Amino acid sequence: MQYLSNKNGFLGIDNKFNFKEKVIIVPFGLEKTVSYGGGTKNGPKEIIKASHQVELYDEELNCEPYKKIGIKTLKPFKIDKNIKKALKKIASVNKEILDKKLFPMTFGGEHSITPGCIVPFVKRYKKICLLHFDAHADLRDSYNGEKFSHASAIRRCLDYKNVSLISFGIRNISQSEIPFLKKNKSRINIFWAKDKNKWDLKKFQKLIKNKTVYLTFDVDGLDSSIMPATGTPEPGGLLWDETLNILKIASKNSNIIGADINELAPIQGFNSYNFLVAKLAYKILSYKFLC
Numbered sequence: 001m002q003y004l005s006n007k008n009g010f011l012g013i014d015n016k017f018n019f020k021e022k023v024i025i026v027p028f029g030l031e032k033t034v035s036y037g038g039g040t041k042n043g044p045k046e047i048i049k050a051s052h053q054v055e056l057y058d059e060e061l062n063c064e065p066y067k068k069i070g071i072k073t074l075k076p077f078k079i080d081k082n083i084k085k086a087l088k089k090i091a092s093v094n095k096e097i098l099d100k101k102l103f104p105m106t107f108g109g110e111h112s113i114t115p116g117c118i119v120p121f122v123k124r125y126k127k128i129c130l131l132h133f134d135a136h137a138d139l140r141d142s143y144n145g146e147k148f149s150h151a152s153a154i155r156r157c158l159d160y161k162n163v164s165l166i167s168f169g170i171r172n173i174s175q176s177e178i179p180f181l182k183k184n185k186s187r188i189n190i191f192w193a194k195d196k197n198k199w200d201l202k203k204f205q206k207l208i209k210n211k212t213v214y215l216t217f218d219v220d221g222l223d224s225s226i227m228p229a230t231g232t233p234e235p236g237g238l239l240w241d242e243t244l245n246i247l248k249i250a251s252k253n254s255n256i257i258g259a260d261i262n263e264l265a266p267i268q269g270f271n272s273y274n275f276l277v278a279k280l281a282y283k284i285l286s287y288k289f290l291c
Contacts, residue, residue, distance in 0.1 A: 001024070001074060001093075001096060001097075002074070002075040003072045003073060003074060003075060004072075004073045004074070004075055006072075008048075008073075009025065009048065009071070009072060009073030010025040010047075010048050010051050010071055010073045010278075010281070011051050011052065011054060011056065011066055011071060011282065012051065012052030013056075013066060013071070017067075019066075019067070019070035020070050021070040021071060021072045021102065022069050022070045022071075022102060022103055022289065023069055023070065023071045023072070023102065023103045023104075023105060023285055023289075024071075024072055024073075024074060024097045024102050024103070024104050024105070025048070025071060025072070025073040025074065025105055025106075025107060025281075026074050026090070026093055026094070026097070026104055026105065026106040026107065027044030027045065027048065027073070027074065027076045027107050028044065028079065028090055028093075028106050028107065028108055028109050028113055029041035029042065029043055029044045029045070029076075029079065029107075029108065029109045030079055030083075030086050030090075030108060030109035030110055030112065030113050031109060031110055039231075039265035039266060039267075040108060040109050040110045040231065040262070040263055040264065040265050041109065042265070042266050043107060043108060043109060043262070043263070043264035043265065043266065043277075044076070044107035044108070044109065045076070046264065046266040046271075046274040047107050047261070047264060047274060047277050047278050047281065048073065048107070048278075049274065050271060050274035050275040050277070050278040051278035051279075051281070051282070053275060053278075054275070054278050054279050054282055058282075058283075058286055061286055061290050063290070065282070065285065065286035065289065065290055066282075068289065068290060069285055069286070069289045069290075071285070074093070077089075083112065083146070083148050084148065086116070087112075087113070087115060087116030087119075087148065088116065089116075090106065090113055090116040090117055091116045091117070091119035091120060094106070094117055094119070094120050094121075094258065095119070095120035098120050098121070098124065098258075103257070103258060103259075103285075103288070104117075104258050104259075105258070105259045105260065105261070105281065105284070105285065106259070106260035106261075106262075107260075107261055107262075107281070108260060108261065108262030108263065108264075109262055109263075110150040110231075110262060110263060111134070111138060111150040111153040111216070111218050111262045111263055112148050112149060112150045112152075112153050113153075113260060113262055114153045114154070114156075114157060114216045114260055114262070115148065115153060115156035115157050115159075117214075117216075117258070117260050118130070118157055118160075118163070118214050118258075121214050121257060121258055122160045122162055122163060125162070125212050125257070126162060127162050127163075127164070127211075127212060128160075128162060128163050128164070128212055128213075128214055129163075129164050129165070129166060129208065129211040129212065129213045129214070129254070130154070130157055130163055130164065130165045130166070130213075130214055130216060131166050131168075131208065131213050131214070131215045131216070131250055131254075131256075132154060132165060132166065132167040132168070132216050132218075133167075133168050133169055133216070133217045133218060133221035133222075133238065133243070133246075134154075134167060134168075134169060134170060134216075134218040134220065134221045135169060135170065135171055135172050135193070135218070135220040135221055135232065135234035135237055136151065136170065136172045136173070136218070136220070136232070136234075137154065137167065137170050137172070137173040137174075137177050137181070137190070138150070138151055138152060138153045138154040138155065138218075139152075139154055139155045139158075139173070139177040139180050139181060140152045140155060140174060140176060140177055141155055141176075141180070150231075150263075153216075154167075154216075155180070157216075158184065158187070158188075163187075164187040164188070165187060165188045165189065166189045166190075166191070166204070166207055166208060167188070167189070167190045167191065168191045168221065168238065168246060169191070169193050169221035169222075169237050169238045170190050170191075170192055170193060171192065171193035171194060171234055171236050171237065172232075172234060189207055191204065193236045193237055193238075194236070196236075196238075196242075201245070201246070201249060204246070204249060205249050205253050208249070208250055208253050208254045209253050209254065210253070210254065210255075211254045211255070212254070212255050212257055213250060213254045213255060213256045213257065214256075214257060214258050214259070215250070215256055215258070215259040215260075215284065216259070216260050216262070217259070217260070217261045217262070217280070217284075218230075218262055218263045219261065219262070219263050219264050219277055219280075220232055220233060220234055220237070220263055221237055221238055221243075222237050222238050222239070222240075222243065222276075223235065223236065223237035223238060223239055224237065226239060226240060226276065227273060227276065228267070228273065229264060229265055229266055229267045229270060229273035229274070230263045230264060230265050231263060231265050240276075243280075244283060244287075247283065247284060247287050248287055248291060250287075251287035251288050251291040252287075252291050256284075256288045259284055259288075261277060261280065261281055261284075264277050
């Protein structure tokens with residue numbers, strides 16, 4: 001695997017700083033099935049660029065987490081135009097990272113990356129709980145004739161019988177997804193955005209306790225007031241502090257083994273949205289390794 005220099009990679013760490021890495025950032029700007037706003041192919045490079053402005057000291061954790069974690073960033077590589085071949089590629093990359101006993105965090109690209117990202121995890125672990133942040137349920141069997149659409153990402157993950165699902169922030173679901181949801185209610189738990197004021201996070205803590213967790217974060221799960229830079233921005237979503245609270249509960253009570261962040265569609269001149277995603281990625285890693 002070929003890496004960017006520390007200075008050019010995630011967080012822009014000084015090249016003189018030596019560390020034994022625990023995390024590999026995988027830029028994977030797959031954009032094949034977007035159905036509204038485009039631009040997700042530019043997400044990874046803008047997250048990395050914005051991360052160079054993120055303060056490395058975390059006042060909540062009272063340290064510079066990167067020194068205790070060790071983070072390397074893969075050099076961007078060519079993404080096949082055929083979506084099935086592209087997903088096989090990200091699966092093989094994550095397998096190589098897992099074989100080295102490291103933690104992969106993929107920067108998308110559209111949400112269709114996730115079924116590829118999790119392949120080596122579902123083969124390696126007896127049971128996987130998918131912790132899913134999103135505005136959309138993504139449970140369609142296909143969309144516009146494509147079974148590997150971004151709108152089918154979670155459905156494809158649930159094709160694996162050892163995968164269960166906890167979703168946060170869902171506020172958009174099609175009628176065609178309801179029968180599948182009802183049929184699989186024993187392995188799907190949704191914390192609907194409309195019920196946000198009534199969420200029982202103690203229930204969530206029990207659901208995720210001691211689980212082996214793969215985290216997938218579609219940034220449109222965030223409220224459109226703080227995250228309009230995405231293909232389908234939706235009002236009524238998660239805000240920053242409540243998002244961190246959920247992530248902290250997950251980190252303290254489960255074993256998060258990998259992650260992806262997807263669907264950032266950068267808006268020229270509005271770097272604050274790219275910065276938010278970069279800081280979110282740093283927070284996820286900080287909580288994972290230090291909580």
